[in-house]
Structure formats: structure tokens, C-alpha cells
Amino acid sequence: MDIKMIDVAARAGVSPATVSRVLNNNSLVASETKDKVMKVIHELGYQPNAAAKNLRSQKTMTIAVIVPAINNSYYAEVIKGIENQAYAQKYKVIIGDTANSPEKELEFLNLLTNKTVDGLILVTPLLPDEELCRLADMDYVIGVVGRHVEHEKIHCVYTDNVKFSKEVVQHLVEQGHREIAFLSGYADAIDSYERLEGYLKGLREHHIPFRPEWIENGNFSERGGYEAVMRLAAKPVHFTAIYAANDEMALGVYQACAELGISIPGQLAVVGVDNNRISRYITPKLSTVSQPKNKMGGAVVQMLIHHMESGEPAEPRVRILESELLVRESSRTVE
């Protein structure tokens, strides 16, 4: 049997209440008593039982993070930021990998409702906003990364997709391109939608008439990007640059170009999004948009903890962090 608070109390000649006070830094304890208790705690190697503490205090000091795929470097970086900030504030992190399944995502929400965790972070959730709002209405603490949810109690952290997409187009135009294709991710992902919007606005700003044939869906995957380029190449449409809504698809573009004998950036400029580590190692080095993934994770955690501890949502509730366009070889016009 493990040693418990009452054992410590007995040995130190005090009541359990006093031991509890010592453990929780309650100041109303004579420093003499405190020392005595601490000494016994160390002698006995006493560890407060977490379950009992959780039950009694109605807190678990734990946050859950739900991601579509832990092994994807984007999510791994966000998780890292979350774990580090949580650790710094004495919180634990439970992770859930949904494998892109909304059902699994829904199931992980139980961690909140059955009080396994005090708060929950969804990274680019698949579930409809209503589901999240319903929980937030019931006062569960929720944060979302990479998406905006319109609810006064839901914390959101993301980068401005529209803005950086316009920057990408701007950059491409500066490099002399006017025929720019766009590879979108799955249609229902907010990122897809917003990056497309930014692309369109970018074209408009430069008075480039938009052509629907320039757009193909690559599902955010390498294979999808590859196939999208193949479809693009089969069409009677000309283009000298491709803006892929993420790096994975850009990787597929490289693959397709290799097979098609198209040189990058000579015959085709390519820009991606995510600053996946691979983008820096592939030849030619891929131009991409870098988002502050660690920082995004750390930011939601801070907001969540504020909310959990003060009872009020953090202010501001929404944080839009800056991204950065990294111009590398794949989009630089060769002299």
C-alpha cells in the first residue's frame, strides 16, 4: 500500500489538513510546522494521489490536444509548442490522433465532458462549428488552432491565410509570372478556402484575369499534388507558376515535373505553405510560407489556462500570428 497523507500527518504529529496546507503552499502554516511536515514528506517519499486530488478539487491540471495526425511535422510542431507551455505552467497534455476521422474527433470530446481534462485544444478540427459552440455554451474550455470559430468563449489562434496567399501571388508576379495555377486542399478545409480566396484577391490586385482551369484540388497530400499537376498538364491551359496550398502538394508537383521533364524554377516556379523541414533539403529548395507553429501552440495554451483559472475567456480571444514568406530557389527567376 502506498503511503498517504494521513500517514504523513501521524508521523509529523499534525492533522491531514495541515499536511494539505503545506503541500498547497497555504500561507497559514507556521514555518516551523511546515518544515517538520516537509521533512516527514521527504523521509517517507510521500506523493499525493492525483486521482483523489482531482476528484476533490474538481481540476485535473490536464489539457487534451486533438490533431489529425501526430506524425505530420506541422502538427508535431504545434504539439511541441503546446506541451512546452503547458509544462511550464504545470499542466499535463493528453494527445489524440483522429486520423482525419470526424467520428474519432467527436469521441475525443468526451475527455472534456467526462472531466478527464480541464480544457481541450483542437488543431484544424473537422467538426462543424456548431458542435464546438455547443460545448463552449456549456462552459467547457476550448481552444482552436488554425481556424476561426465565432463564439465568445472559444479561443482561436491562426495565421492570416488570405494575407499570405496574396503575398505569394505578389512575389510570383514580381518574378515575372502572370499565369499562376493554384492547388487547393480538400474543399471543406477552411485553410483551403481561405488560401484560394487570397490567391484570387492577389490575381485581382495585379489585374490578372482569373481562369478556372488554373485551379485543381490536391487534397493536401503529396499524391494529390502529383495528380493535380498531371491533370493540369493535360489541359489546354498555360501557366508558368504554381501556388500549392501546402508543401506536401508541392512535393507532388516536384515529382510530376520530374516525370514530365519540366524544370523548376526554369519552366515552372513553385511555392508551398508550411515550411515543412523537407522544403529546405529538396532540390531546388522550395519557397514556402512559414507559420510560427510552436508559438501558435504556446499561445492557445496560455489563453486556455487563463480561462480555466480566472473563469473568464482570455482577452483578446482571437490571436492572428504573423507568417513569413521564405523565398528560396523554386520561385526565383533564373537570370
Place this chain on the structure above:
Amino acid sequence: MDIKMIDVAARAGVSPATVSRVLNNNSLVASETKDKVMKVIHELGYQPNAAAKNLRSQKTMTIAVIVPAINNSYYAEVIKGIENQAYAQKYKVIIGDTANSPEKELEFLNLLTNKTVDGLILVTPLLPDEELCRLADMDYVIGVVGRHVEHEKIHCVYTDNVKFSKEVVQHLVEQGHREIAFLSGYADAIDSYERLEGYLKGLREHHIPFRPEWIENGNFSERGGYEAVMRLAAKPVHFTAIYAANDEMALGVYQACAELGISIPGQLAVVGVDNNRISRYITPKLSTVSQPKNKMGGAVVQMLIHHMESGEPAEPRVRILESELLVRESSRTVE
């Protein structure tokens, strides 16, 4: 206030014990009563409180995983394997990122001793075996990935470093190399040690006299690999191949060779370990040893759960999984 078991019981006209039995699939409940209770549970949207359940049942259905760096693809893949298997068996996963700090690692062990989790998995731990054995002696459930710990209650899953390192040397010899340098990781990492051992044995098998100048430490990092090559190049020693104890260091080798004007594999063959995703995208494609990371994660979880639920360590206690040498461009002799 949340709705609790007693509310369900009252509304269904039964006792809390019966509700509990229904929830835990205890067969001794009339199916009629069961239906009635289930109906009320749904009507009320009742969710059993996890903290109370944990306290009473002395189980948390949670496992902790401690890794040196969540964002490193090797660890991310192992975690994925762990989370997936755990989810399949209804367990939750808490992650801890030690950032290579033994102090932090030690601190995470409290998750076990304070009963936050039922079992703990350490991926390539930094702590000395004694520390782990001490916990195992106290009947805490522990698993280790990527290292062997000699204790009858500690579960271990890893690949045979010596064996695959010998295979790497064998492959290099077959490609015509007899002067093979070795880049080790930090000296105290078991992987470093064993890969070095395999390298030496491989040389011996091929009657290649070993030369200490061929060995340099690259600390498992890209930068370390780069610097190691620079030191190697400054020495009056000749070599036509490098076996880097991981892919990160191999990346550093590429960098150094680029600066030194050494062509791969023409003038220098390179082989790494880990099958980091980048290895397939870099030019020339890096030959590397692939370990079944997901499977390794899944395997420990199964062993741990067996131990937790039966009270006996899984049999066998140690699982050595097969790795595979992937021969790609960086080590293939050009005709």
C-alpha cells in the same frame, strides 16, 4: 452542476449500483433494467466523472510517453504507434517532452508515482538503468523503446543495432569500399555504443583493420555531423565511405561534402539510420536503415496493457523487431 450517477439512478428508479453495473457491462443486470437505465443515461446526457472513477477503481486508463523531442520525426512516429494502439484498447496517452534533459525526465516519472497514469513508456531514456529498476521494483509498470534494460519487469522494444550496423558495413564492402568512417552520436547513448560495436564487428568480419581516426562523434545532430566530417577531412586519413549513426548526421555530411566539393556517392558513399522522411527527398537519395517505428510503439503498449491488466509482465518481456537496410543512391557505386 453536472448530472451524476445518483440522478440517473433516481430517474430510472434504480440504485446507483445498478447504473454502475450497466455502465461497466456487468452481466448481472436484467436486460430490461439495462435498457431502462441506458435510456435515462441518453436522455440526461450523463457522463461518468473520470476523477471519481479513477479514485475508486485505482486505475486511470492512461499511459505516459516520455520522449526527448516530440517534433523529431522518429519520436513522432513512435508516439503515433503508441497512441493508436492505446486508443484501440481504450487507453489515453499523456506526452512529456524532456528536451534532452535528464532532470525533466526524472520529473515526468512522478506521473507514475503519483498515480496520474497506470504505466509509463520511455523512449530512449537518458536516465540510468538503476532509476528505472528502482521503480520497477516497486511494481510500477514501465516500458522502454530503443534500449534494453535488464530487469524482469521492464518491457523493452528495440531493433538490433549491432546486427544492422554489420549489414551496413557488409553493404558498403560489397560496393567496393574498404575505408569506412563512422559517425557516432553522444557517447552515453546506448544506440551510439551498439552501432559502433556493429561497425567494428562488420569491419572485422571483412578483415579490415580498424583505424581509430575513422571515428568521429557527431552528437546525432545535423550540425554535429557536419563538424565531424570537417574534422575527418582535416586528418591525414583516407576513407571512401561514411556510416553515420543517424540520418540527421548524414544530412550534415551532405552539407559538408557540398562545401568541400566532394561528390556523393562518386567520391564518398554515405549511409544513415532512421529512414527520416527527408532521406528520400534529398539528392542523392540517402541509403538508410529503416526501423518499424509505429510497430515498436504499438508493441510496448500491448505489453504494458498486458502487465497492467494481468498483474504479470508480458511474455516475452523483450521484443527485438526487424529493421531493414534501404539501399538508395548515396551508397550505390556508379558504374
Place this chain on the structure above:
DNA sequence: TTGAAAGCGCTAACAG
């Protein structure tokens, strides 16, 4: 400044 005592919400004997 400290102690006594009442639960937090659930499970599992033990009865019936």
C-alpha cells in the same frame, strides 16, 4: 495557526 469532519462521484462487497 491548527484540527474535525464532511464530502467530491464512483465501485464493489455484502445482503437480500
Place this chain on the structure above:
DNA sequence: CTGTTAGCGCTTTCAA
């Protein structure tokens, strides 16, 4: 097959 009851180990009033 179902109900009664006694805690799991801790925190927190309330009283002293």
C-alpha cells in the same frame, strides 16, 4: 438480479 453501504485519498469549510 438489485439495493445498501462503506470507503478510494484528498481539500476545505467551520470551529477552536
